[in-house]
Amino acid sequence: MNTKDKTLTQIINYDEEYYMPVFGKRVPLVADHGKGVYLYGTDGKQYMDMIGGIAVNVLGHSNPALVKAVSDQAKKVIHCCNYYYNEPQTMLAKKLVEMSFADKVFFANSGAEANEGAIKLARGYWYKKGTPKPKIITAKMSFHGRTMATIAATGQEKFSIPFGPNVPGFVYVPYNDIDAIKKAADKETGAIMLELIQGESGVHPADAAYVKAVKKFCTENKILLIIDEVQTGVGHTGTFFAYEQYGIKPDIVTLAKGLSGGVPVGAVLATKKAAAGFAPGDHGSTFGGNPLACAAGLAVIDQIESKELLKNVTELGAFTKEKLEKLGKKTKKISEVRGKGLLIGIELTSDSSADVKMKLFEKGFLVSAIGANVIRIAPPLIINKTQINKFISALQDVLQGKE
Numbered sequence: 001m002n003t004k005d006k007t008l009t010q011i012i013n014y015d016e017e018y019y020m021p022v023f024g025k026r027v028p029l030v031a032d033h034g035k036g037v038y039l040y041g042t043d044g045k046q047y048m049d050m051i052g053g054i055a056v057n058v059l060g061h062s063n064p065a066l067v068k069a070v071s072d073q074a075k076k077v078i079h080c081c082n083y084y085y086n087e088p089q090t091m092l093a094k095k096l097v098e099m100s101f102a103d104k105v106f107f108a109n110s111g112a113e114a115n116e117g118a119i120k121l122a123r124g125y126w127y128k129k130g131t132p133k134p135k136i137i138t139a140k141m142s143f144h145g146r147t148m149a150t151i152a153a154t155g156q157e158k159f160s161i162p163f164g165p166n167v168p169g170f171v172y173v174p175y176n177d178i179d180a181i182k183k184a185a186d187k188e189t190g191a192i193m194l195e196l197i198q199g200e201s202g203v204h205p206a207d208a209a210y211v212k213a214v215k216k217f218c219t220e221n222k223i224l225l226i227i228d229e230v231q232t233g234v235g236h237t238g239t240f241f242a243y244e245q246y247g248i249k250p251d252i253v254t255l256a257k258g259l260s261g262g263v264p265v266g267a268v269l270a271t272k273k274a275a276a277g278f279a280p281g282d283h284g285s286t287f288g289g290n291p292l293a294c295a296a297g298l299a300v301i302d303q304i305e306s307k308e309l310l311k312n313v314t315e316l317g318a319f320t321k322e323k324l325e326k327l328g329k330k331t332k333k334i335s336e337v338r339g340k341g342l343l344i345g346i347e348l349t350s351d352s353s354a355d356v357k358m359k360l361f362e363k364g365f366l367v368s369a370i371g372a373n374v375i376r377i378a379p380p381l382i383i384n385k386t387q388i389n390k391f392i393s394a395l396q397d398v399l400q401g402k403e
């Protein structure tokens with residue numbers, strides 16, 4: 001830490017004094033501004049942002065088209081509430097429907113809120129049919145958010161136990177195990193909710209055969225399939241939605257993180273059939289779908305399409321994976337490289353992920369450490385080969401103990 005930087009030490013001290021300590025000891029970077037894949041601290045140091053705000057900054061920082069869309073919209077109207085119509089909301093909903101399996105969209109403000117919406121929609125769907133089926137099967141080691149229903153949906157007790165009693169109705173099964181789903185399902189099961197890559201718990205992708213089998217089981221047993229694409233959506237896997245790569249049609253999909261490139265947003269996408277779970281008055285949001293967030297979402301999608309960023313993700317994803325696997329062979333410090341596109345988990349053989357994260361930070365690279373031994377990267381979709389090579393070379397130095 002550069003103790004000469006007054007802002008840095010002052011902000012860290014103030015944070016300790018005034019902010020709830022939920023994030024523990026944070027990485028000592030006070031973000032000042034960003035440009036492209038780089039984030040700059042108040043101390044003037046440059047960092048290559050390989051985590052992109054946890055898969056949020058899909059266009060990198062200060063993308064001119066996104067900045068223009070947000071500032072133009074802010075000059076017109078930031079918020080008007082859902083008593084009224086607003087054009088960006090309608091047009092973003094239309095765009096998402098045209099791009100996906102969905103017929104209808106609802107906007108929220110975060111991933112957890114989108115998942116809350118999806119859970120309510122599934123329960124509302126069966127209630128309205130006159131055959132309530134409140135049970136929802138989710139996966140162990142999943143992550144669906146931090147609200148009361150989404151910590152109950154999350155198949156990791158550490159997130160929910162201290163905050164009980166938990167919202168009832170969730171059943172947890174091992175991931176990638178279709179028989180466990182068949183065993184867990186009963187007449188009360190209204191939905192199955194899954195991530196296609198378990199991001200938070202270590203970047204574990206679902207097997208293609210598993211996802212197909214889950215879809216088939218859902219169809220045969222009239223169970224709604226909810227796919228949580230809060231992290232996998234908006235391009236990081238090489239397709240706009242990860243489900244496209246599995247050749248299935250979900251009933252409900254949730255989006256958030258990257259959708260508006262950093263402006264808070266969440267979305268529930270559903271087929272016409274599933275969307276019947278909500279009637280007027282059933283759900284809502286003060287901020288959800290506000291003109292600012294939706295103008296940002298339109299700009300993000302426009303940039304992804306016009307700059308052919310998905311092609312870049314597919315190419316660079318394969319390139320990065322190959323480089324990392326080579327690095328693993330060479331250093332014997334990487335046991336597995338997992339993920340799709342530019343959402344990658346690097347499992348370390350013996351090094352602590354927290355140590356590697358801090359050493360990379362000191363070299364000017366931002367990554368996330370998950371669990372004891374996994375480094376996660378989810379860089380902006382605009383990243384190039386030269387930048388990836390710089391990261392790989394820094395990682396090599398760290399793994400080989402070079403200063």
Ligand SMILES: *Cc1c(COP(=O)(O)O)cnc(C)c1O
Pocket residue numbers: 109110111112113115143144145146195199200228229230231232256257
């Ligand atoms: C991040 C995440 C969430 C929660 O999103 P928030 O915006 O933090 O509420 C939910 N599901 C998945 C898969 C996530 O990665």
